Amino acid sequence: MPFPNFKNGVGLVLQLPQPTAIGSVTLNLNSTGTSIQLRSAQSPTPATLDETTELTPPTPMKPGTNTITINNPTPVSNLLVWITTLGSVNGKSVSALSEITLKAAS
Incomplete structure (x- = not known):
């Protein structure tokens, strides 16, 4: 289900202790139909999506x-886990992330 017209997604910013090249992100979630995009941000509190950079489609x-x-990983200080499409559980528009694991690029 797409988000309402006034909202293009919702996300979670992970602030890393030092700039790190992330090779992959593993997520655990409960919904069907959710789409997630990984983005980087210069600040831990970006005001708009334009203040972030796409890392994955x-x-x-x-x-x-x-x-x-993440193809061609570069060091990032703030990783944005951006939900672009909200999935569903038992017919309700909801998605719960229960675990996020970052793996540094090798």
């Missing part, structure tokens, strides 16, 4: 464990 998720790989 929106990626469809499945219930359970999902891994998103």
Whole structure:
């Protein structure tokens, strides 16, 4: 389900202790139909999506464990986990992330 017209998504900013090149992000979620995009931000509190940089295109998720790989990783200080499409659970528009694991690029 797309977000209402006034909202292009919702996200969570992960502030890293030092700039790190992230190779992949593993997420656990409970919904069907959710899409997630990874973005970087110069600040831990970006005011708009324009203040962030795309690291991956929106990626469809499945219930359970999902891994998103970042091609050409560069060091980032703030990682934005951006939900571009909200999934559903039992017919209700909802998505819960229960675990996020970052893996540094090798």
